[in-house]
Amino acid sequence: MELYFLALLVLLMALALGSGYPVAFALPGSSIVTILLAAILGYIFVGDTDVFFAQGGPSQWLSAGVTNLRGVYWEPERDTLIAIPLFIFMGIMLQRSKIAEDLLITMAQLFGPIPGGLGISVVFVGALLAATTGIVGATVVAMGLISLPAMLRNNYSQQLATGTIAASGTLGQIIPPSIVLIILADQLTSAADQAGTARKTLFKDSTGELTMPSIFDVGSTSAGEMFLGAIVPGLVLVGLYMVYILVFAAIRPKSAPPVHYEGKFDTRFLGKVVLSLFPPLILIFLVLGSIIAGIATVNQAGAIGAGGALIMAGYRLRDGHKNAYYPAILAIVSLVALAFILTTFNTNIKNIKTSADVTGVTLAVLAVVGLIVALAWSGWRSFKIENTLQGVMIETAKTTSLVFIILLGAAILTAAFRAFGGEHLVKEFLNGIAGGFWTKFVIVMAVIFVLGFFLDFIEIAVVVVPIVAPILLADPSANVTAVWLGVMIGLNIQTSFLTPPFGFALFYLRGVAPAAVKTLQIYKGVIPFICIQLIALVIVGMVPQLVNYLPNRVALLSETAPPPRNPRLTYCVEKFISEELAGTRGQLLGEVEKVSQLDYSILPSKLAKSVTGSFGNVEKAIKLLDDSDAAATAIEEASADYQPTHRKVRNIQREIRGLDDRIEDLEVLIERLRDPSQEAQKERLEGRMARLQADREALAATIPGDWQETYGEFDALIEAENDLRRQYRQTADKAYEPAAALVASLNAFDAFKALGPELEAISGDVENNEPADMTEPLSTLSKKFGEIEGASDIKSDLSKARRALRSKTPSKEKALAEIEKAIEEYKEQLIWREKADTALKPGLTAYVDVLKPTIGIRQQRRLTREQALYVAGCTSDHRDISLKF
Structure with a gap:
């Protein structure tokens, strides 16, 4: 029955939107009306207000909507939304101060003499305005008022002219900083959390193991990562627009003729170009560059952009003075x-x-x-001047309010959609589709594309994305990143501004276009650009590195980069090691041979045994890595035959779990029907449950009889590889750590030697001073030794001496005894450190330097630049991990 109310919810929302009722009130209004109606009818006909809800009741879902509302404003991790008014202010200020107009006129004069150059200039300026203003309406109107008359006057095709202006004006939706990307990042953050929980449940249900390895976690995203991920796809889209215009001009030169500049290309014109072009470029560099460099957060970058726009408006409004x-x-x-x-x-x-x-x-x-x-x-x-600031502030407040009210309304709509089982229905539908992730993804993108004909980008982002994104992100068969999914949806949503009949860019352009330009011509003009956007979608979908590489590169090269031991980097780090060892294996083993010939008798026996014992682990580690790669190859070869069976059985098991959930819900409903008057309804529910149980048994019977054996054999291959990988990592650490620690000790020899006089003096100071006065000097000296590799025993003795002085009954004798032990240990270490500094240090240093980029990579605090770039490229691709589930 709840499905009827779900249909009613969708119908009410569609009627409200179609009648022109404000979106901000249509979304929550239709939700509240449907929830209340379901509760009232449930009470009237059954005597239970909860009966027509998939789970819970009206109070729960209304409060869930309120909770979602609160989440938009009060959750600290969602402070990214603060950037929205800042970027809106920046865009409107640049548009109102006519900086955008100057840029359009100058670029048109610069590119005009090229065939199709006027169109190229519109796309170029559209890209620049997208990276500075990001306001579609303002951009389309500005370019329509300035460029459209010039293009038509110079015999440009109406279709090409209107299509170019409308498409270029929408670039602000994908080229950062973009409000769409900020909203998508906000929505995908919670979607990634839900997807992570769903994937852990899937792993537990599929394998029976309680915990899922962290390498399989779903990565979240942020507005900064979304900005980084969208830069290259945005430039690809700009490039495709320009290529289309150039090809169009070559095929039909009379429809896109060159426009010769009447003035001179002299120093004065160059100065005009520089003055028009460089300030927006500098602002783009400051805003995006500060995010990329990790200097500023998205909110701080928005403040930089708003301040920069204000400075630029300050001189443009006083132009000529x-x-x-x-x-x-x-x-x-x-x-x-x-x-x-x-x-x-x-x-x-x-x-x-x-x-x-x-x-x-x-x-x-x-x-x-x-x-x-x-x-x-x-x-x-x-x-x-012209009351510009007041107008900009009012427009900023209006636009920001519109965005946030829609966000709030969508929060209630999402709660209502889930109340009537909509989310479960969508999940069942998508998961039940044959073809895996990519079939689900194509269907979702097609739905978003069609919705773009009727809905604004904000409604799509805040209504559709929270429902479908967790399902797509949780799917291990593609293991896509949240950044990639967000950019793909952003590219798709961008078409909502171009697609007839309700594309907003078309309305904006229609409002400023002359009467001679028919609406049909505008519609025809945008069709090639819609096709180009679909081509861009396919390109970015097939080459995920276009999105993922830049965020990965920035993250791995930053000061807060994760260490190489991070489980999420393990696969690519070990892939890098294998490739490196292919060329350096001989040199590495040769260095092992040389270093093993050195005389280690000068070292303490325990230390000498540890260091010399590590040399044999180098060859063992290399062998284990080779065996691990061979095991991975064996898995890859076996997966060709295993994967169809695995996919079939997992789909059956997923359907069985779905039936189990429905049976469990029916059991709850049947348990509630205790009144004798509800016996008929109870019998109907029991009959439905019996049918579901029969369906479950029939599904279970379709699982191949040899499935457990087949699964066990393939799982054994996976476990064998995992075991080899674990052995490799342990052996590699044993091969590198002892020698690296000894080199660090020898490198600190001068600092160690310099502490000798201070250590000798501390004994007399303890003897001649009060215990309470000596605890701090002992603590300081202990910390100094603690900073020196290999001096932990001395540090420990000094700490014991300090504790002897701090006890309830301070004992100088115990403290002096511990200090004497520290001095003896110091003298012994000084002897072998001095000898090893000349006899062992050069050879061991060369050995450690050779091992460090490969066998010793896990011991690094962070990746080197070369390693980081390789790993960034490797992790940018999507890897199917479904066979591990």
Whole structure:
């Protein structure tokens, strides 16, 4: 029965949207009405308000909607949404201050003489405006007012002209910084959490193991990663637009003729190009560059963009006046001064120690004040000239409110959709489709594409994505990243602005196009560009590295990069080692041979045994890695025959689990029907449950009889590979760690030697001073020895001496005895360290350097640049892990 109410929910929402009722109220209104109606009818006909809900009741789902509302504003991890008003402000300010208009006119003059050049200039400017404004309406209107008359006047085809302007105006939806990407990142964050839980449940149900290896976890995403992931696909789309225009101009030169610039391409024109082009490019660099470099979060980058737009508006609105550029010059000088001060002085106020530090902080304060003055000056100009600032603030408030109200309404709609089993229905439908992940993905993308004909991008992002994204992300057969999925959906959603009959870009363009341009011509004009976007979707879908590589590269090269031991990097790290060893194996084994000939008798026996014993592990580790690769190859060969059976059985088992869930729900409903008057309904439910149980038994009978044997054989191959990998990692660590630790000890010889006098003096100080006065000096000296590799025994003795002085009954005798032990240990270490520094250090250092990029890679704190680039490329591809489930 709940399915009827689900259909009613969809019908009410469609009627409300179709009648022109505001989206912000149509979404929650249809949800609340349907939930209340289900509760009232349930009470009237059955006496139970919960009976027509898939699970729970009206109070639970209304409160769930309120919880979702609260989540939008009060969850700390969702602070990314703060960036939305900042980027909206930046875009509207650049558009209102006519900087976008200057850019359009200048680029049209620059590219015009090329066949199709006017169209190329529109695409180029559209890309730049997308990376600065990101406001589709403003971009389309600006380019429609300026470029469309020029293109038509120069005999451009109406279809090409309108299609180019409409398509270029929508680039702001995919080229960062984009509001679409921010919203998608917000939605995909929670979707990835749900997908992770679902995948763990799937692993447990499939294998019987309680815990899933972390290497199979579903990775989350962020707005910064979405921005990075969308850069290359956005440029691919721009490139495809330009190629189409050039080809069109070559085939039909009369429909896209060159437009010759009447002026001269002289120094003055060059200055105009620089002044129009460079400020937006610098702003793009500051906004996106700060995110890529890890200097700023998305919110902070949004503030940078808003401030930069205000500075640019400050000089553009005073164009032609003598002092027009004063605020901009002050801002640039302040920023340059800040950059110099930060690299030259210590500006941490808490760590001020010298007069130079005071000077640095003072200069930094002055530079910041200069920047604030420049912003205030530009803001005052924007406020006084044509009331620009007030108009921008009002438009920003309106647009931001629209976005957030739709987000809030969608939160209630999602709760209602789940209340009537919609999410379960979609999940069952998608999981029941033959063909695996890619069939499900194509269907979802097709649905989003069709919805784009009728709905805005925000409704699609906040209504559809939370339902389908967890299902797609949880599927191990493709193991796609949340970033890739988000960018693919973003590219698809972009078509919602172009597709007739409700494409907003078409409406914006229709509003500013002359009457001679018919609406049908606009519709025809965008069709090639819609096809181009679909081609871009296919390209990005087939080459996921276009999306994943840049976020991976930035993450692995950053200061907070995960160590090579991170389980998510293991597969690619070991793949890198195998390839490296293919060329360096002989050199590595030769270095082992050389280093094993050194005289280790000068070392303490335990240390000598540990180091010399590690040499044999090098060859063992290489052999185990070879065996691991061979085991992986065996799995790959066996999977060709095994995979169809595995897929068939897992699909059957998934259907059985679905039936089990439905049977369990029916048992709950039957348990509630205790009134004698409900006996007929109870019998109907019991009959339905009996049919489901029969279906379950029939499904179970279709599982091949030799499945357990087949699964056991393949699982044994997987376990054999996993066991070899574990042995390799343990052996590699044993091969590298002892020698690396000894080299670190020898490298610290000078520091170790320098602590001798201090250690000798501490004994007399303890004897001559009060115990309480010596605990801190002992602690300091203990920490110094703790920082030196191999001096842990001395550190331990000094710590024991300190504890003897801090006890309730302080004992100088015990403390002095422990210090004496530390001195004896120090003298012994000093002897062998001094000898080993000359006799062993050069050979061991060469040996460790050879081992470090391969056998010793797991001991590194972070990957080297070469390693990071390889691993970034390797992890950018999608890898089928379904056979592990």
